[in-house]
Amino acid sequence: MSARHILTYLVAILPLGLFIGYPLGALLWSSVSTSNEGAVTYTLAFLAEALSSPAYLAVLGVTLVICIATAIISVAIALPMALFVWSRPARYQPIALLVLILPMFMSYIVKIYTMRSLLGLNGFFNQLLLTTGIVDKPTTLFLFNRGSILATFVVLYIPFAALPIYLSLERVPANFVLAGRDLGASYARALKDIVLPLASPGIVAAALFAFILALGDFVTPQMVGGPSGMTFGRIVWSQFGLAFNYSLGAALGIVLLVVTVAALAGSGLASRALTARMGR
Amino acid sequence: MTDISRRGFAAMIGAVGAYIAAPAVLRAQETELRVYTWEGYAEPEFVLKFEAANGCKLKLTYTGSVDEMFAKMQGSKGQDFDIVSFDTGSTGRYVEQKLIQPLDTILLPGRAGMIPVFQQQPSLELDGKLWGVPHAWGSLPLIYSKEAFPTAPESWAVLWDPQYAQQVIALDDAINNTALAALILGFPDPYNLTDDQLAAVKAKLIEIKGNLLSYFAGYDEGVSIFVDNGAKLMFAMGEPQAKSLRDKGADVACTIPKEGGIGWIDCQFITAGAKDVALAHKWIEACLDRSVGEIMSKKVGYGNVLDDSLNREIGMTYADRLKYLARPESYDKRIKIWNEVKAA
The missing domain is CATH 3.40.190.10 (Periplasmic binding protein-like II)
Known part of the structure; x- marks a missing residue:
């Protein structure tokens, strides 16, 4: 291996090790160790505790349901948006794409506050229902429940889902679609049998983005979830600060990490299966 | 570059450097x-x-x-x-x-x-x-809307009153909530509870959830949720929150009910x-x-x-009516209870 090769590897691998390998290692180490006055003890008690509490597992279940729903709904909304951008004439596409991902440039907190002012008891939707006489007093139907967490997640993560879908659509050769049309396929048929299978890696990536971003989010549930807004990220968060139970926090973090890796592996398999079916 | 201008350039760099370094x-x-x-x-x-x-x-x-x-x-x-x-x-x-x-x-x-x-x-x-x-x-007072309560509520029990369902907000904090519930249940030292007392505290805190509009995490967050949703009662973070609420046009006041309060x-x-x-x-x-x-x-x-x-x-x-925050018997137990309350 030449010096240049070694350098290339170093440049690629060093940051990976430093910014991903090291923190992950530290997380794992924290989850199985505890230190008291400098004396370190190794134990699996924290991992056992993280996995044995029925309340925590129930919250994990609720969190997964919300995050899977976020992934499905985000893709369902982002896919037509990405298709629309992709089917514009080439010179308008960059502008249409920019509009699509513009919300990414906005502060996350600003978006959550905006959602709250739309959904709140004195918010837009309640005012609308009140003035139209549909309800006679403001309803908490929109805010401070699990539905509002889902709605806010979807609004936050649609751009993150739309971008990978668009990028995979862009790689679908236009003449494939034309060929299909020439052979008598309707536009819908061409979409279903040619475009979507070719774009499937992007769609899977989009679902994964939305899912993982939602899974790690502990601010949104706090701000819009109300008394039923407990998610797993918040349990992890609660172990830091004055609680000073970094070991249990790390163990809970490992649980979340395992779920994320499982989702990654699952989507990898799904993506391969879809591509294989297409290649048949 | 001529020799002179090169010297001039060096001097300029020096001057700029000195200017930046001086402060x-x-x-x-x-x-x-x-x-x-x-x-x-x-x-x-x-x-x-x-x-x-x-x-x-x-x-x-x-x-x-x-x-x-x-x-x-x-x-x-x-x-x-x-x-x-x-x-x-x-x-x-x-x-x-x-x-x-x-x-x-x-x-x-x-x-x-x-x-x-x-x-x-x-x-x-x-x-x-x-x-x-x-x-x-300061205290963690009960803040109430003067429109809904012409006289100050006498007891913290008002937070549990079904009449005020979805009009109550409470701060999101393990120690403060468990201590308040302990005060209301009449336990002598809200920062030193037995396991049985902690279990009673947990039940009491789960009970209030039907009335809660939301928890709030932070001073401004509490003020904003109260105002934006027309809440009537609040287990608050401190007296200055009442002042901020009044500045935003909410007609509110603070009280420490008969059970006492957390200081x-x-x-x-x-x-x-x-x-x-x-x-x-x-x-x-x-x-x-x-x-x-x-x-x-x-x-x-x-x-x-x-x-x-x-x-x-x-x-x-x-x-003299406040129980001042002291180190609890166990942070871990209280955090666990608080997580279970919120997950319930």
Whole structure:
């Protein structure tokens, strides 16, 4: 291996090790160790505790349901948006794409506050229902429940889902679609049998983005979830600060990490299966 | 480039360099006191006076929560700040993690003038040493809408009254909520509970959830949820929240119901990594000046630790009815209960 090769590897691998390998290692180490006055003890008690509490597992279940729903709904909304951008004439596409991902440039907190002012008891939707006489007093139907967490997640993560879908659509050769049309396929048929299978890696990536971003989010549930807004990220968060139970926090973090890796592996398999079916 | 202009260029670079470096050099000569505190605890009125009197500069960092403060202090083992300000209940945690250092009482003569309950605080005296000096106090009051309640609610039980379903908000904090429930259940020491008492506390806290519109995490967050949703009752973070609510047009008042309430005493501590310990003592002593307390009470609305007449003036007459935050029997148990309550 030449010096240049070694350098290339170093440049690629060093940051990976430093910014991903090291923190992950530290997380794992924290989850199985505890230190008291400098004396370190190794134990699996924290991992056992993280996995044995029925309340925590129930919250994990609720969190997964919300995050899977976020992934499905985000893709369902982002896919037509990405298709629309992709089917514009080439010179308008960059502008249409920019509009699509513009919300990414906005502060996350600003978006959550905006959602709250739309959904709140004195918010837009309640005012609308009140003035139209549909309800006679403001309803908490929109805010401070699990539905509002889902709605806010979807609004936050649609751009993150739309971008990978668009990028995979862009790689679908236009003449494939034309060929299909020439052979008598309707536009819908061409979409279903040619475009979507070719774009499937992007769609899977989009679902994964939305899912993982939602899974790690502990601010949104706090701000819009109300008394039923407990998610797993918040349990992890609660172990830091004055609680000073970094070991249990790390163990809970490992649980979340395992779920994320499982989702990654699952989507990898799904993506391969879809591509294989297409290649048949 | 000719020789002359090259020389000129070098001179210019030198001049620019000196210009950029000059303030840094001046800054290095001036002593800096790094204060990690809460908004309202370092108002310009007395900070500027202290800086002028001691030829130093205060570098202020504000925190958003006790948890953030502890995490930041723990992260640098107290090396990033000279002065830190938190409540009596956290003192044990900081001492145990060796993040603060004992104070030299000789350098703090101003303590003699304090109201006795604040001068003698058992939770500030650990291992026979004094660790912190109070500079403000307050409660976690019940804030109520005067429109819904022409007279102040007499009992905290009003928060559980189904009549006010979805009109109640409460702060999101394990220790404060478990302690409040313990007070309401009549347990003598809300910071030292048996497992049976903790189980009762948990049940009581789950019961209130039907009435809750939301929990809030943070001072402004509570104010904003209250106003945006027309809430009527709030288990609040402090008296100044009522002031902020009134500023936003909500007609509210504070009360400490008959069961009593949770009190906090915020104190200043010197960190383990303080650079100029003598200057840090001077700052704590300067904050014991009557004029400082007056600004904090009248401008921001914090309770005064020196002068009870100031407290009466701003309606804070209940200092002796509060159970001041102390270290709980177990953080882990309380965090677990609080997570289970929120998950229920």
